[in-house]
Structures are given as structure tokens and as C-alpha cells.
Amino acid sequence: MAAGSTLPRRALGRQLRKLRERNEISQNGAARIIETSPQTYGRLEEGKVTKTTDLIINALANAFRADDVERRLLLDLAQEIRQAPTSKAGLWRAHADVIPKAFNHFLGLEESASHVVSWQTTLVPGLLQTREYRRALVWAEHPDMPPEEVERVLDLVVKRQELLTNSDFRFDAILSEAVLHYLVGGPGVTSDQFRHLVELSEIPNVSVRIVPFTAKSPVGLLTRSFVMFGFGPLPTSKQIEPPVVYVEGFVGDLYLERDVEVTQYVDVSQKLADVALPEAASRDLLLARINKELGE
Known part of the structure; x- marks a missing residue:
């Protein structure tokens, strides 16, 4: 995965699909135009990694009767894909053997996002987890995982959390109060996690x-x-690419991109924000949970 390329790939695929359908050309027909397989062309429209040379883009622009503005947009997006930063890509490759395959897309979206809203009903979000809290979760899910592999998973989690130091990145965590009543790793680990949440909540972004x-x-x-x-x-x-919603399941994950689906989650996010406690009151509740219910 090329870090930073997720969004321009999605945008390019979206534009190509719009132009192709406007001209009533099938994906098979588009594949023949650039002399590739329908599967490869399909990956291009889906925003997945494939070749995006100017020669290919211009051939498609010609076939799809793109005007000058549309052609320039396609070429600009292709250029952005090729010039995407690679520094973080090396980080993910270094941890490739401990990253579930389906999670690569999540990491790409997380890196590219300027604003993330996370609604959690049982666990603290990954970007806000302490190392020991996450360790307890890893051991619970993979009790036979070798200790050195566990440490590499935890190293990756810590690296992801560097996003929080970027003032241009905004993270809004909305947590059910139930999250405060689950002991993960025992009272000590859980209370340290809640203290960490209090500290992070003081960061402006x-x-x-x-x-x-x-x-x-x-x-x-x-x-x-x-x-x-x-x-x-x-x-x-x-x-500007439209929002993407990720819904995690125990045996499979969902990435929702259709406007009708995303709009519903935007609406739910607002309703959750309306009933959530203010930030100061939320910190007070976290501190009360540490001091009273965890016996400190």
C-alpha cells in the first residue's frame, strides 16, 4: 500500500466510472481500450493499486470523450497517485506480517483522513489505547501469539498514534458509558487507560x-x-472525497461509501454528539470511575 495514495485512487476511479457510464461503455470495453484485463480495469475504478500512467489516462480520456477540464482532472489525480509520500509506506511494510490483510485499507484511510469520528460501545478506540490496554486485548484474541510478535503489534499501534500530534488532524471519540465498566487487563491497566483518556482529551485536536x-x-x-x-x-x-464509514465485525469488516449509507451515519454521529456529555463532564466521569469504582 502506498501511503497517501488511497484518496486520489478513489477519486480517479470515481471520475473514470462517471465518464465511462456517460458514454455507455462497459468495463470490458474500457479494458480493451488500454489493452488490459477487465479485472485490472475494474481495480482502477475501485481505487485499488494498478498502473496510472499518463498514456493510459489519456487513452481513456479520449475514449470517454473527456473535455479539457475533465482530462486535466484525471491527469492531476494520476500525478497525485504517483507522487504520494512513501515514508509511512515503509512503516506499514515493516509491520506487514502483523497487519491483518483487511486492515491495510483502514490504515490507508486513517492516514489520509483529516477528521475521524469514532463511536465505540465496548472498547477504547485504537488511537487512544495505552500499550498495556492493547496488550490485554491482543492476548485475549490471540493467546498463543509469540511475545515478540505481540510487541511488534503494539509498536504499530504506537506508531499509528503519532497522528494525534498533527494539529491538522481531528479525532472525536464518542464512547458509551459501558466502555468505562469493562475491565481490560485488570483494574490497574484499566485505570491507567482512563487516566490516559483524560490526558488526551486536553489536546486541542x-x-x-x-x-x-x-x-x-x-x-x-x-x-x-x-x-x-x-x-x-x-x-x-x-x-474532496466523500466520507467513508468503517464497521468492524468479528468475522468481517464493512467499508460503506454509498451516499445513502454514509448520510445515515453522519446523522447518527450528530445525534450521538447531541446526547453525549460535554468534554469537561466526560473527564469528570472518567475521574470518578477511576477514584470510586476502581477502588482508588
């Missing part, structure tokens, strides 16, 4: 808010945990 059990709206009970990625404009083309 990080918000931690709790939806209390007494919330008037039950919307949080009806919605599974999810992460919503929002994106800023791409540097050259200035295109």
Missing part, C-alpha cells in the same frame, strides 16, 4: 465525550460501533 446511561435518546443502543473518516481537499486537484 482530540475530543473524548461519554454518552451516559441516562441519555434521553437510545440511538447509541441501536448503532454498532463505527469509525467515520472525513477528508480534506487533495493538494493538486482540490477534489
Whole structure:
């Protein structure tokens, strides 16, 4: 995975699909134009890694009767893909053997996002987890994992959290109060985790808010945990990709991109924000949980 290339690839695929369908050309027909397989062309429209040379883009632009503005946009997006930063890509490659294959796409979206909203009903979000909290989760899911491999997983988690030091990145965590009542790794690990949440909530670009059990709206009970990625404009083309919603499952993950689906999650996010405690009251609840219920 080339770090930073996820968004321009998605934008390029979206534009190619729009132009192809406008001209009533099938994917098979488009594949024949650039002398490749339908599967390879399909990957191009899906925003997956494949060749994006100017020769290929111009051939498609000709076949799809793109005007000058549309052609320039396609070429700008292809250039952004090729010039995407590679520094973080080396980080992910170094940890490739401990990253679940399906999680690569999540990492690409997380790197590219300018704003992330995470609604969690049982666990602290990964970007806010302490090393020991995450260690307890890894051992619970993979009790036979070799210790050295566990440490590499934890190293990756810590590297991901460097995003929080970027003032242009905004992270909004909305947590069910239930999260505060699950002991992960024992009282000591859990209380340290909650202290960490309090500290992180003081960072200007990080918000931690709790939806209390007494919330008037039950919307949080009806919605599974999810992460919503929002994106800023791409540097050259200035295109803004629509949000993507990630819903994690025990045996499979969902990435939702259709407007009708994403709009529903945008609406739910707002409703959750409406019933969540303010940040100061959320910190007070975290501190009360540490001091009283964890016996300190």
C-alpha cells in the first residue's frame, strides 16, 4: 500500500466510472481500450493499486470523450497517485506480517483522513489505547501469539498514534458509558487507560465525550460501533472525497461509501454528539470511575 495514495485512487476511479457510464461503455470495453484485463480495469475504478500512467489516462480520456477540464482532472489525480509520500509506506511494510490483510485499507484511510469520528460501545478506540490496554486485548484474541510478535503489534499501534500530534488532524471519540465498566487487563491497566483518556482529551485536536446511561435518546443502543473518516481537499486537484464509514465485525469488516449509507451515519454521529456529555463532564466521569469504582 502506498501511503497517501488511497484518496486520489478513489477519486480517479470515481471520475473514470462517471465518464465511462456517460458514454455507455462497459468495463470490458474500457479494458480493451488500454489493452488490459477487465479485472485490472475494474481495480482502477475501485481505487485499488494498478498502473496510472499518463498514456493510459489519456487513452481513456479520449475514449470517454473527456473535455479539457475533465482530462486535466484525471491527469492531476494520476500525478497525485504517483507522487504520494512513501515514508509511512515503509512503516506499514515493516509491520506487514502483523497487519491483518483487511486492515491495510483502514490504515490507508486513517492516514489520509483529516477528521475521524469514532463511536465505540465496548472498547477504547485504537488511537487512544495505552500499550498495556492493547496488550490485554491482543492476548485475549490471540493467546498463543509469540511475545515478540505481540510487541511488534503494539509498536504499530504506537506508531499509528503519532497522528494525534498533527494539529491538522481531528479525532472525536464518542464512547458509551459501558466502555468505562469493562475491565481490560485488570483494574490497574484499566485505570491507567482512563487516566490516559483524560490526558488526551486536553489536546486541542482530540475530543473524548461519554454518552451516559441516562441519555434521553437510545440511538447509541441501536448503532454498532463505527469509525467515520472525513477528508480534506487533495493538494493538486482540490477534489474532496466523500466520507467513508468503517464497521468492524468479528468475522468481517464493512467499508460503506454509498451516499445513502454514509448520510445515515453522519446523522447518527450528530445525534450521538447531541446526547453525549460535554468534554469537561466526560473527564469528570472518567475521574470518578477511576477514584470510586476502581477502588482508588
